[in-house]
Amino acid sequence: MNITRTTCAAVSAAALMTLAACGGGSSDSSAAPKDVSIATSVPAPKGDVDSITWNLPAGEPTTLDPAQSALDSISTLDANLCEQLTTFGTDYKLQPSLAEKVTEPDDKTFVFDLRSGVTFWDGSPMTADDVIYSMDRVRDEKVASAWASSFDGVTSIEKTGPMQVTVTFDKPNVLFKWYQATPAMSIVSKAATEKLGKKFGTASGGIMCTGPYKVDQWRSGQDITLVRNDSYWGAKPKVAKARFTFDTDTSSSTSALLRGDVDGQWTNAVSSQTKLAKSDAGSMLYGQSLSPVFLTTFTQDPAVKNPDIRKALSMTVDVQGIAKSVYGGAAKPIKKLTSPATWGYSKPIFQAAYDKLPEPKQNLAEAKKLVAAAGSVPPLTFAYDNGSAEDSKVALSMQASAKQIGLDIELRSLSSTDYYKIFSDEEAREGLSGYIVRGYLDFPEPLSYDLYATQGSYYNYVGYDNPEYDKLLAEATATADDDARATLVTQAEALRSQDHYVIPIVTPYIDVFVNKRLTGLVPSQSFLYTPWLASIGSTK
Numbered sequence: 001m002n003i004t005r006t007t008c009a010a011v012s013a014a015a016l017m018t019l020a021a022c023g024g025g026s027s028d029s030s031a032a033p034k035d036v037s038i039a040t041s042v043p044a045p046k047g048d049v050d051s052i053t054w055n056l057p058a059g060e061p062t063t064l065d066p067a068q069s070a071l072d073s074i075s076t077l078d079a080n081l082c083e084q085l086t087t088f089g090t091d092y093k094l095q096p097s098l099a100e101k102v103t104e105p106d107d108k109t110f111v112f113d114l115r116s117g118v119t120f121w122d123g124s125p126m127t128a129d130d131v132i133y134s135m136d137r138v139r140d141e142k143v144a145s146a147w148a149s150s151f152d153g154v155t156s157i158e159k160t161g162p163m164q165v166t167v168t169f170d171k172p173n174v175l176f177k178w179y180q181a182t183p184a185m186s187i188v189s190k191a192a193t194e195k196l197g198k199k200f201g202t203a204s205g206g207i208m209c210t211g212p213y214k215v216d217q218w219r220s221g222q223d224i225t226l227v228r229n230d231s232y233w234g235a236k237p238k239v240a241k242a243r244f245t246f247d248t249d250t251s252s253s254t255s256a257l258l259r260g261d262v263d264g265q266w267t268n269a270v271s272s273q274t275k276l277a278k279s280d281a282g283s284m285l286y287g288q289s290l291s292p293v294f295l296t297t298f299t300q301d302p303a304v305k306n307p308d309i310r311k312a313l314s315m316t317v318d319v320q321g322i323a324k325s326v327y328g329g330a331a332k333p334i335k336k337l338t339s340p341a342t343w344g345y346s347k348p349i350f351q352a353a354y355d356k357l358p359e360p361k362q363n364l365a366e367a368k369k370l371v372a373a374a375g376s377v378p379p380l381t382f383a384y385d386n387g388s389a390e391d392s393k394v395a396l397s398m399q400a401s402a403k404q405i406g407l408d409i410e411l412r413s414l415s416s417t418d419y420y421k422i423f424s425d426e427e428a429r430e431g432l433s434g435y436i437v438r439g440y441l442d443f444p445e446p447l448s449y450d451l452y453a454t455q456g457s458y459y460n461y462v463g464y465d466n467p468e469y470d471k472l473l474a475e476a477t478a479t480a481d482d483d484a485r486a487t488l489v490t491q492a493e494a495l496r497s498q499d500h501y502v503i504p505i506v507t508p509y510i511d512v513f514v515n516k517r518l519t520g521l522v523p524s525q526s527f528l529y530t531p532w533l534a535s536i537g538s539t540k
Contacts, residue, residue: 036286036329036330036509037286038286038287038288038509039285039286039287039522039523040090040287040522041522042285042519042520042521042522043519043520043539044519044520044537045238045518045519045520045535045536045537045538045539046519046537046538046539046540047238047537047538047539047540048238048239048240048537048538049238049239049240049517049518049536049537049538050240050241051239051240051241051242051243052239052241052242052243052263052264052515052518052536053242053243053244053245053261053262053263054242054243054244054245054262054263054264054265054533055244055245055246055247055253055256055257055262055264055265056072056073056076056077056244056245056246056265057247057248057250057253057265057266057267057268057269058071058072058073058248058267058387058416059073059246059248059416059417060073060220060221060224060246061073061074061077061224062074063201063202064077064078064081064201064202064206064207064215064218064224065200065201065207066078066081066082066183066186066188066207066209067137067138067143067145067147067183067186068145068146068201069147069183069186070146070147070183070423071420072266072267072528073246075183075528075529076266076527076528077224077226077244078183078186079527079528079529079530079531079532079533080211080212080213080226080242080531080532080533080534081207081209081211081213081214081215081226082183082186082187082188082207082209082210082211083097083098083186083187083209083210083211083531084097084098084180084181084182084183084184084185084186084187084529085097085098085099085102085112085131085180085181085185085187086099086102086177086180086181087181087529087530087531088181088443088526088529088530089526089530090287090522090524090526090530091524092344092443092444092524092526094177094178094180094181096115097115097181098114098115098118098126098131098187098210099112099113099114099115099180100113100114100115101113102177102180104177107172107480108168108169108170108171108172108173109166109167109168109169110166110167110168110176110177110180111160111164111165111166112131112164112165112166112167112180113161113163113164114126114127114128114131114163114164114165115163115233116163117233118210118233119210119231119233120189120192120208120209120210121208121209121210121214121229121231122189122192122208123231124189124191124192126187126189126210127163128159128161128162128163128164128165129159129190130187130188130189130190131165131187132157132158132159132165133188133190133193134185134186134187134188134190135151135157135165135167135185136157137188137193138150138151138184138185139151139154145184146424146458147179147182147183147184148458149451149457149458150175150176150179150182150184150185151184152173153169153170153171153173154167154168154169154170155168155169155170156168171478172477172478172479172480173477173478174445174447174476174477174478174479174480174485175445175447175448175451175477178442178443178445178448179442181443181529181530182442182443182529183529186209187209187210188200188207188208188209189208189209192207192208193207193208196208203218203219203220206218210229210232210233211229211232211531212228212229212232212234212237212531212533212534213226213227213228213229213237213242213531213533213534214226214227214229216241221246222246223243223244223245223246224243224244225241225242225243225244226241226242226243226244226533227240227241228240228241234534235534237531237533237534237536238520238536238537238538239533239534239536239537242533245262247262248387248416250269250271250272250389253265253272254268254269254272254275254276257272257276257279257281257282257513257515258275258276258279258281259281260281260515262515263282263514263515263517263518264282264512264513264514264515264518264521265512265513266510266511266512266527267510267511267512268284268511268512268513269388269389269390270326270327270328270330270389270390271389273328273330273511274328276513280516281515281516282513282514282515282516282518283513283514283516284511284512284513285511285512285513285514285521285522285523286330286509286510286511286523287509287510287511287512287522287523287524287525288341288509288510288524288525289341289440289507289508289509289510289525290339290341290342290440290441290442290443290444290525291438291439291440291441291507291508291510291525292334292337292338292339292439292440292504292505292506292507293331293390293394293436293437293438293439293504293505293506293507293508294337294436294437294439294502294503294504294505295313295317295382295398295434295435295436295437295502295503295505296434296435296437296462296501296502296503297310297313297433297434297462297500297501297502297503298429298432298433298434298461298462298463299462299463299464299465299501300463301380301432301433301434302378303377303378303379303380303433304380304433304434306374306377307499307500308370308371308373308374309370309371309374309377309407310499310500310501310503311367311370311500312367312368312370312371312374312405312407313367313402313407313500313503314360314500314503315362315363315364315366315367315370315405316362316364316367316398316401316402316404316405316407317360317362317398317401317503317505318362318401319333319334319360319504319505319506320333320360321362322394322397322505322506323506326390326393326394326397327390327506327508330508330509330511331506331507331508331509332506332507333360333505333506334360334504334505334506334507335354335357335358335359335360335497335504336354336357336493336496336497336504337439337449337450337493337502337504338350338441338446338449338450338493339507340354341444341507342441342444342445342446342449343444343446343486344443344444344445345444345445345482345485345486346482346483346485346486349483349486349487349490350446350486350489350490353490353493353494356494357494357497360504362401364401364404364405367405368404368405368406370405371405371406371407372406377406377407379408379409379410380402380407380408380409380410380433380434381409381410381411381412381431381432381433382395382398382409382410382411382412382432382433382434382435382436383411383412383413383414383419383422383432383434383435383436384411384412384413384414384419384435384436385414385415385416385419385420385436385438386413386414386415386416386419387415387416387419388416388438390508391436391438392413394436394505395411395413395436396411398436399411412431412432419435422435423459426461429461434462438508440525442528442529446489446493447473447476447477447485447489450473450489450492450493450496451473451477453469453496453501453502454469454470454473454474455470462501462502464496464499464501466495466496466499468495469492469495469496472488472489472491472492472495473488473489473492475488476488476489476492510523510524510525510527511523512527514536516539517538517539517540518536518537518538518539519536519537519538519539520535520536520537521535521536522535
């Protein structure tokens with residue numbers, strides 16, 4: 001699972017005006033992109049490029065260990081370094097990668113026939129033992145990988161041939177085919193990983209994988225440089241060297257893109273997108289994302305334990321206003337966390353259930369009644385990432401709207417570093433009623449995201465507890481028939497929607513800016529797991 005994911009609260013047009021008056025930087029509407037179109041194809045590259053510079057707006061990665069690849073800054077790099085057994089196309093169709101063939105002799109067994117002739121960067125061959133070691137390492141509690149749950153229900157991982165690995169489950173698991181293309185199954189060298197020990201993934205130790213690029217240099221606090229792996233088994237990338245910078249300041253990173261000092265960046269701030277789109281320095285491209293923005297509540301907090309208070313909070317949100325004024329049209333309002341772009345199968349069933357959900361509509365009068373009926377409500381405390389201009393504006397507007405219905409909201413403004421600790425550090429969640437989340441699904445299977453709210457999930461620290469919800473999703477996980485699974489998933493999602501423990505807001509488009517000298521990059525959220533750098537080349 002990756003985390004750059006969040007939720008939101010409510011914003012009325014009036015609140016947004018108040019927000020602008022408070023001086024939150026550039027005006028949302030004036031800085032926003034006016035026309036947003038989805039790019040599904042781009043011109044193919046024509047020539048090689050000696051070097052490019054790319055910025056990571058989320059800052060310097062804390063590690064390059066793929067088992068810890070749960071943040072954008074790590075995944076954006078690891079996607080070009082470490083390969084999985086299969087890989088995603090930009091349309092999320094699964095394609096062979098380190099496994100030439102995957103077969104399922106029954107609904108509990110996966111057989112991987114590994115690609116021969118693949119070597120790690122040090123020249124050593126990739127073997128079945130490396131694949132088994134990599135899987136077991138992610139499952140190891142000592143590694144504490146966020147991807148460990150991908151192997152829930154595994155009964156054995158065995159070498160069943162010189163270049164064949166067989167994974168067996170105790171019951172059918174429909175998600176496992178998708179996880180084969182995620183960092184859950186990034187293959188690392190057993191020998192190198194064991195030799196490096198605690199240094200594995202660090203600036204001083206590095207990593208050892210098979211991807212089209214390898215780490216040339218990691219200067220802590222300055223940059224990371226990747227160079228082309230000339231022994232790569234696949235097509236030769238056209239970019240020979242890529243230097244990654246860690247500029248988290250929106251103003252300076254945008255200026256660098258406009259000057260051409262930096263060639264590209266994923267996930268640009270909304271306030272920068274119009275400048276970039278109007279520039280002749282390059283192209284601003286958009287794609288459909290699997291990302292929801294939402295406000296999630298910690299139900300352990302007595303202040304939001306009352307479902308009527310959570311419902312009142314949901315009524316304060318003006319999702320249309322947020323989509324237009326905060327995201328400038330580069331986002332769509334959503335009724336639930338799993339937006340239409342995430343429906344990778346049985347779309348008529350998902351659509352019918354989606355249509356039954358009420359249109360998100362701000363209703364301050366009704367929300368005020370719910371708060372009044374609840375009696376005395378202590379102040380609520382919500383956190384947000386102050387490194388995101390959008391999150392900051394949503395948080396402030398949510399606070400203003402809540403005040404109108406009689407709820408006091410205290411905001412905890414966190415640096416990006418402290419904000420991301422919420423996802424993994426219990427102490428970072430102390431005293432919080434909830435937080436604004438920008439999340440995303442790893443692949444177009446809503447079930448995968450819904451499972452985070454079940455008992456026992458690594459990410460259910462918000463304390464959602466609904467046995468019927470858990471039962472429906474457990475049944476869905478073992479249901480291979482798409483329509484039957486979609487029916488179970490939509491039933492579970494309807495339960496969660498009624499509980500209002502999360503308040504869905506919008507789904508932003510994925511975006512990327514690319515210098516005019518480059519082409520080949522189709523914007524897709526799959527860039528977090530696929531070697532996107534290998535698709536870039538010169539326009540000439």
